[in-house]
Amino acid sequence: MAYIEVKNENKIYQMGETQIFANRDINFEIEKGKITVILGPSGAGKSTVLNMLGGMDSPSSGQILIDGVDVAKFNDRQLTLYRRNDVGFIFQFYNLIPNLTTLENVELATSLVKDSLDPKEVLDQVGLSERMSNFPSQLSGGEQQRLAIARALAKNPKLLLCDEPTGALDYTTGKQVLQLLSEASRKFNKTAIIITHNSEIAKMADRVIHINDSKVHEVIDNSQPIKAVDLVW
Ligand SMILES: Nc1ncnc2c1ncn2[C@@H]1O[C@H](COP(=O)(O)OP(=O)(O)OP(=O)(O)O)[C@@H](O)[C@H]1O
Numbered sequence: 001m002a003y004i005e006v007k008n009e010n011k012i013y014q015m016g017e018t019q020i021f022a023n024r025d026i027n028f029e030i031e032k033g034k035i036t037v038i039l040g041p042s043g044a045g046k047s048t049v050l051n052m053l054g055g056m057d058s059p060s061s062g063q064i065l066i067d068g069v070d071v072a073k074f075n076d077r078q079l080t081l082y083r084r085n086d087v088g089f090i091f092q093f094y095n096l097i098p099n100l101t102t103l104e105n106v107e108l109a110t111s112l113v114k115d116s117l118d119p120k121e122v123l124d125q126v127g128l129s130e131r132m133s134n135f136p137s138q139l140s141g142g143e144q145q146r147l148a149i150a151r152a153l154a155k156n157p158k159l160l161l162c163d164e165p166t167g168a169l170d171y172t173t174g175k176q177v178l179q180l181l182s183e184a185s186r187k188f189n190k191t192a193i194i195i196t197h198n199s200e201i202a203k204m205a206d207r208v209i210h211i212n213d214s215k216v217h218e219v220i221d222n223s224q225p226i227k228a229v230d231l232v233w
Pocket residue numbers: 013015020021022040041042043044045046047048049197
């Protein structure tokens with residue numbers, strides 16, 4: 001059994017008389033510790049899939065098996081605990097707490113979970129050991145995303161879910177952040193899922209899930225993923 005198995009997942013939004021199929025019979029598997037890119041154009045249904053995997057929403061039907069447990073069946077309390085303990089989120093616009101320092105941003109996240117990693121050690125790993133007492137506004141965009149990655153990693157989650165993590169960064173910084181993400185995923189053996197509309201980013205993944213028009217169109221495995229720093233777009 002794969003670490004993640006999404007089976008016959010549908011998400012339908014009811015807008016008055018109209019039904020919007022955000023996800024239509026989605027099926028895929030992801031192995032533990034691998035990097036997966038979910039690729040597709042705007043409106044394809046990528047964020048909806050990520051929301052299901054992250055316990056931010058539940059499907060209309062189907063299964064979301066994470067480590068053998070169907071999170072689609074979770075009630076609100078179980079979803080809260082799942083999001084808190086098992087999922088590290090990395091967003092396009094970082095979502096840091098502005099009036100907490102770098103270290104405090106990570107400590108706040110780790111204080112909520114049981115088996116967290118040492119915040120200072122993780123900040124050191126992402127190259128922010130000299131910036132622990134700075135506030136987010138005193139960091140560059142790339143550093144803020146490094147902090148967001150550290151905050152997610154320090155929770156020691158089962159999954160790292162990344163929604164367009166380079167969307168707000170310039171070309172070089174974006175590639176550096178992707179490189180850090182892939183190194184962190186390999187080093188900490190974390191299952192990382194990155195959603196993007198940039199097909200070049202797909203080349204760094206072990207598996208690429210193409211989503212288009214609310215459906216999975218193809219799943220492709222890269223036997224030799226490219227290093228993120230060597231991507232060109
Ligand atoms: N809460 C909602 N209510 C109604 N429709 C929704 C809702 N969330 C998403 N949708 C619709 O579902 C479809 C898929 O949206 P989704 O955000 O998953 O796409 P996406 O691939 O992530 O797009 P983008 O790259 O632009 O973020 C879209 O047609 C969107 O308008």
